[in-house]
Amino acid sequence: MKVLVTGGAGYIGSTVCSALLDRGHTPVILDSLVTGREEFTKGKIFYKGDIADKELLTKIFTEHPEISHVVHCAALIVVPDSVSNPYGYYHENVAKSLELFNNLNNLGCKNVIFSSSASIYDDVEGFMVTEKAPLNPRSPYARTKYMMEMILKDFCTAYGMKGIALRYFNPIGADPKMRSGVHVQFPSHVLGKLVEVALGASPQFNITGTNYDTRDGSGIRDYIHVWDLAQAHVKAIENFDDAFSKAENPDYLVINLGTGSGVTVKELVTAFENVYGKTINKVETEPRPGDVPGAYANADTALRLLGWKAEKDIEDGIADALKWGEIRENIIKY
Numbered sequence: 001m002k003v004l005v006t007g008g009a010g011y012i013g014s015t016v017c018s019a020l021l022d023r024g025h026t027p028v029i030l031d032s033l034v035t036g037r038e039e040f041t042k043g044k045i046f047y048k049g050d051i052a053d054k055e056l057l058t059k060i061f062t063e064h065p066e067i068s069h070v071v072h073c074a075a076l077i078v079v080p081d082s083v084s085n086p087y088g089y090y091h092e093n094v095a096k097s098l099e100l101f102n103n104l105n106n107l108g109c110k111n112v113i114f115s116s117s118a119s120i121y122d123d124v125e126g127f128m129v130t131e132k133a134p135l136n137p138r139s140p141y142a143r144t145k146y147m148m149e150m151i152l153k154d155f156c157t158a159y160g161m162k163g164i165a166l167r168y169f170n171p172i173g174a175d176p177k178m179r180s181g182v183h184v185q186f187p188s189h190v191l192g193k194l195v196e197v198a199l200g201a202s203p204q205f206n207i208t209g210t211n212y213d214t215r216d217g218s219g220i221r222d223y224i225h226v227w228d229l230a231q232a233h234v235k236a237i238e239n240f241d242d243a244f245s246k247a248e249n250p251d252y253l254v255i256n257l258g259t260g261s262g263v264t265v266k267e268l269v270t271a272f273e274n275v276y277g278k279t280i281n282k283v284e285t286e287p288r289p290g291d292v293p294g295a296y297a298n299a300d301t302a303l304r305l306l307g308w309k310a311e312k313d314i315e316d317g318i319a320d321a322l323k324w325g326e327i328r329e330n331i332i333k334y
Helices: 011-022 054-063 079-084 086-107 140-159 190-198 226-238 240-246 265-276 300-306 314-331
Strands: 002-006 026-031 045-048 067-072 111-115 162-168 170-172 205-208 223-225 252-257 282-285
Touching (some): 011 111, 011 226, 079 140, 086 140, 162 226, 170 190, 205 265, 226 252, 240 252, 252 300
Parallel strands (some): 002 067, 026 045, 111 162, 162 252
16 A cells, blocks of 8 residues: 655654555655654655645645555644644644645545544543543643544544544654664653663753652653554554444544553653663652643554554663664764
């Protein structure tokens, strides 16, 4: 199959493209390179541009009329940045996705896999969320993901489109073949910061928030290996029609992706030190703007509808992140 991947030069999108290639599919990348990296597009079909550019999208589908599905990964994703710059996040994530979905519908591409976020869930007792858990997006970033889902859902109802929203928490690790990984110079996510400390690029790791109602006071998360995450996106494409035949909703599905178990930030640090073989300098600090206690995903629906479950453990993710951190500067030129 030929698949359009928006944001295909980013951390998750590039890994999805590699997973598609490994399964014999052909990714077509659309990325503005505002945050993505051109290095991740080498040897692939790549169009540099905006997801809301109607003329460019028309050109892509004219040149690749056999594109059957779109994986929509393109988005701004840093929670504290969304708090300080909500206009930018609503404009880039919501307004441009509205145009993208409308243009896809008009061009006759009706099948969309949306790379969403489990940050839209509310806190629940026990911290494990199912697809029926209450929603309460508490940052501009999370609210953009919620709005993008609602737009896609309404388009599916009105225009005969079909959409699958994949909700997940915290991707970690890198492509096991080291084709891509975290590419930002100053990562905001937890494992990237741990790697920075381990490699001497940062003096200490901040455990942001230690008074949550969790087993050790630190936030709880579902750390999913980015390769498992990419495999889930491929499964959503390959089992697209089958998933809808098994589901109650004929045109729009929500599917959680995760390991099915929660790991606190302090537990992640301990696991990191075990894999790294050394202790790191760490301090406890206040939560960042937009931070929440966290949750982890019940992934039973993904197994039932897509035949997918996470295969890699947290130690795999840490080991791959460390390996990528050592070679990243040889691949990415800042």
